[in-house]
Amino acid sequence: MSQAILDVRDVQKRFGAVTAAQDITVQVPAGAVYSLIGTNGAGKTTFVNMVTGYLKPNSGSISFLGRDITGLSPRKITQLGIHRSFQIAQLCNDLTVEENMLVATTIHGSRSPSLLRPAHSAEARDKVLETLERFGIADHRNRLIPELSGGVKKLLDIAMAMAGDTRIMLLDEPTSGVAADEKFPIMDLVIDALKAEGVTIIFVEHDMDIVTRYSERVLAFYDGRIIANDAPDEVLTDPDVQKYVTGVTA
Numbered sequence: 001m002s003q004a005i006l007d008v009r010d011v012q013k014r015f016g017a018v019t020a021a022q023d024i025t026v027q028v029p030a031g032a033v034y035s036l037i038g039t040n041g042a043g044k045t046t047f048v049n050m051v052t053g054y055l056k057p058n059s060g061s062i063s064f065l066g067r068d069i070t071g072l073s074p075r076k077i078t079q080l081g082i083h084r085s086f087q088i089a090q091l092c093n094d095l096t097v098e099e100n101m102l103v104a105t106t107i108h109g110s111r112s113p114s115l116l117r118p119a120h121s122a123e124a125r126d127k128v129l130e131t132l133e134r135f136g137i138a139d140h141r142n143r144l145i146p147e148l149s150g151g152v153k154k155l156l157d158i159a160m161a162m163a164g165d166t167r168i169m170l171l172d173e174p175t176s177g178v179a180a181d182e183k184f185p186i187m188d189l190v191i192d193a194l195k196a197e198g199v200t201i202i203f204v205e206h207d208m209d210i211v212t213r214y215s216e217r218v219l220a221f222y223d224g225r226i227i228a229n230d231a232p233d234e235v236l237t238d239p240d241v242q243k244y245v246t247g248v249t250a
């Protein structure tokens with residue numbers, strides 16, 4: 001196994017009487033593609049929120065490239081290179097695709113971001129265009145957000161989350177809000193674009209076709225715990241996973 005880029009040890013998170021994360025231990029190798037599966041309330045988002053600094057664990061540790069990042073702010077964690085996209089695309093409807101991307105580049109590229117100092121340099125615009133091309137959406141660059149399909153919005157949102165130096169990308173349901181016939185093409189573009197940059201990918205997904213096709217390893221969550229951590233075929237045929245997660249009967 002190559003070096004673990006993310007090392008999560010014995011992490012717990014409680015919300016009052018609810019234990020949202022219990023004994024969470026996992027090492028993710030650099031460059032891997034992991035998916036997180038589990039029913040509603042199983043603890044997937046809590047895991048993502050703890051890794052990205054949106055939630056602080058009650059105990060346990062999270063290390064990134066050997067550095068303890070437990071409890072650091074989301075901004076600090078983003079600066080280190082752990083980025084995320086949300087289930088609902090975070091886009092500004094009044095701006096074009098290119099302008100949204102420029103704003104993201106400005107924010108990620110500056111230590112003290114200000115929307116009053118947009119990145120209008122030719123270099124910034126070239127970088128924006130290059131990124132839009134990599135995600136297959138350069139042709140849409142002059143369109144406003146409400147004119148775009150769900151799939152193009154997703155691609156732009158993930159491209160924007162990639163602005164700056166990304167080492168790990170956490171994607172919350174990358175195919176939600178995407179038409180059925182767009183799902184595989186969108187995932188092909190996303191996975192290829194992120195892999196080409198050597199980014200480690202961790203995505204939350206309910207669609208088992210997507211999980212099987214794109215992840216190298218699957219973490220199955222149930223009741224705040226990881227009940228399986230293996231290759232997709234192994235996890236999806238695991239009797240506990242079938243009983244508690246996928247609802248498939250053997």
Ligand SMILES: Nc1ncnc2c1ncn2[C@@H]1O[C@H](COP(=O)(O)OP(=O)(O)OP(=O)(O)O)[C@@H](O)[C@H]1O
Binds near residue numbers: 042
């Ligand atoms: N801020 C919060 N305050 C109180 N309880 C919370 C909070 N966030 C999560 N929980 C609880 O923690 C548990 C795990 O929730 P979490 O959102 O991590 O699940 P999930 O697997 O991401 O579910 P979904 O697929 O619906 O997004 C649930 O019981 C949830 O109600």
